[in-house]
Amino acid sequence: MANEIIQIKDLKVHYPIRSGFWNRITDYVRAVDGISISINEGETYGLIGESGSGKSTTGKAIVGVEPVTSGQIIYKGVDVTKSRNRKRLNYNKDVQMIFQDSMSSLNPRKRIEDIIAEPIRNFENLTTDQERDRVQELLDIVGMPSDAIYKYPHEFSGGQRQRIGVARAVATHPKLIVADEPTSALDLSVQAQVLNFMKHIQQQYDIAYLFISHDLGVVKHMSENLAIMHRGRLVELGSREAIYKHPIHIYTKRLLSAIPVVDVEHRAEHKKHRQQVEKEFQENQSKWYDQDGRVFPLQKVAPNHWVALPKERAQKEEEKVEESD
Ligand SMILES: Nc1ncnc2c1ncn2[C@@H]1O[C@H](COP(=O)(O)OP(=O)(O)O)[C@@H](O)[C@H]1O
Numbered sequence: 001m002a003n004e005i006i007q008i009k010d011l012k013v014h015y016p017i018r019s020g021f022w023n024r025i026t027d028y029v030r031a032v033d034g035i036s037i038s039i040n041e042g043e044t045y046g047l048i049g050e051s052g053s054g055k056s057t058t059g060k061a062i063v064g065v066e067p068v069t070s071g072q073i074i075y076k077g078v079d080v081t082k083s084r085n086r087k088r089l090n091y092n093k094d095v096q097m098i099f100q101d102s103m104s105s106l107n108p109r110k111r112i113e114d115i116i117a118e119p120i121r122n123f124e125n126l127t128t129d130q131e132r133d134r135v136q137e138l139l140d141i142v143g144m145p146s147d148a149i150y151k152y153p154h155e156f157s158g159g160q161r162q163r164i165g166v167a168r169a170v171a172t173h174p175k176l177i178v179a180d181e182p183t184s185a186l187d188l189s190v191q192a193q194v195l196n197f198m199k200h201i202q203q204q205y206d207i208a209y210l211f212i213s214h215d216l217g218v219v220k221h222m223s224e225n226l227a228i229m230h231r232g233r234l235v236e237l238g239s240r241e242a243i244y245k246h247p248i249h250i251y252t253k254r255l256l257s258a259i260p261v262v263d264v265e266h267r268a269e270h271k272k273h274r275q276q277v278e279k280e281f282q283e284n285q286s287k288w289y290d291q292d293g294r295v296f297p298l299q300k301v302a303p304n305h306w307v308a309l310p311k312e313r314a315q316k317e318e319e320k321v322e323e324s325d
């Protein structure tokens with residue numbers, strides 16, 4: 001049985017909307033509206049959804065840069081939504097983040113040496129020589145030349161900057177890295193390179209990733225478990241097998257049908273399938289969302305497979321899954 005590294009319980013992040021002359025709070029943006037997932041040590045957990053579904057907010061709340069409205073983040077059995085506990089457990093050292101846009105997440109006025117050394121300085125007391133050795137080692141791990149330490153972010157390509165972002169995230173020997181669309185700004189060929197060395201680093205250091213993406217194709221070969229996010233909630237959650245082979249929620253099917261088909265022979269068939277899914281999505285909203293357009297609570301349909309459905313339909317889906325096995 002794999003060990004859990006982190007457990008997210010009913011996490012909510014709501015942003016107040018203020019309006020009117022008195023600037024009162026009139027409503028909330030429910031960016032994250034009750035999500036629960038648990039991630040195992042050393043695994044890649046995919047968090048997938050379209051733009052605006054609340055993925056980044058979830059990631060930021062987990063690393064502690066966005067305040068949590070309610071819910072719990074349990075790390076090593078302790079609730080780390082309380083900052084006192086985060087400190088005690090070294091949470092800010094153990095949990096790091098990689099951002100999509102390396103140009104704005106790396107300080108343009110700092111040299112690479114200082115960018116990578118920054119998290120080390122926050123948590124460890126190394127001599128200048130020890131620190132430089134560590135930075136060189138990290139650059140080496142991510143496949144960057146050693147003279148990179150004297151340079152600035154703008155002197156590198158997007159793919160190289162993502163490598164630097166990874167080196168910085170790995171610098172404190174974290175247990176979990178939240179990777180927020182780390183490859184979506186890169187060309188396809190560079191994407192593959194970055195994914196490969198992220199995988200390599202994961203194995204070498206036994207790091208778990210919460211891998212955020214809008215594209216189910218990107219995480220297909222990486223994630224052992226996935227959660228599909230929509231409108232601040234989870235519509236489907238389960239093993240790779242469950243999500244890719246037996247998707248149930250129409251929104252999951254829609255994301256899957258958006259993965260381009262390389263094979264020319266199957267293109268026409270795929271296009272037809274895509275149109276069918278889109279039609280079902282447009283026409284049967286009430287089947288998949290409540291009258292306020294909100295995602296239903298998750299129901300278990302198989303040992304590692306949950307779907308957001310009205311309770312009475314979950315039973316039927318459970319039987320279907322059993323039959324298909
Ligand atoms: N600081 C903020 N204040 C108000 N609304 C926000 C803030 N950050 C994000 N949102 C809103 O929350 C929703 C989810 O955003 P985000 O987590 O960035 O989604 P994703 O990463 O899936 O694209 C969006 O509607 C976004 O506009």
Ligand SMILES: [Mg+2]
Nearest residue numbers: 055056057180
């Ligand atoms: Mg985002």
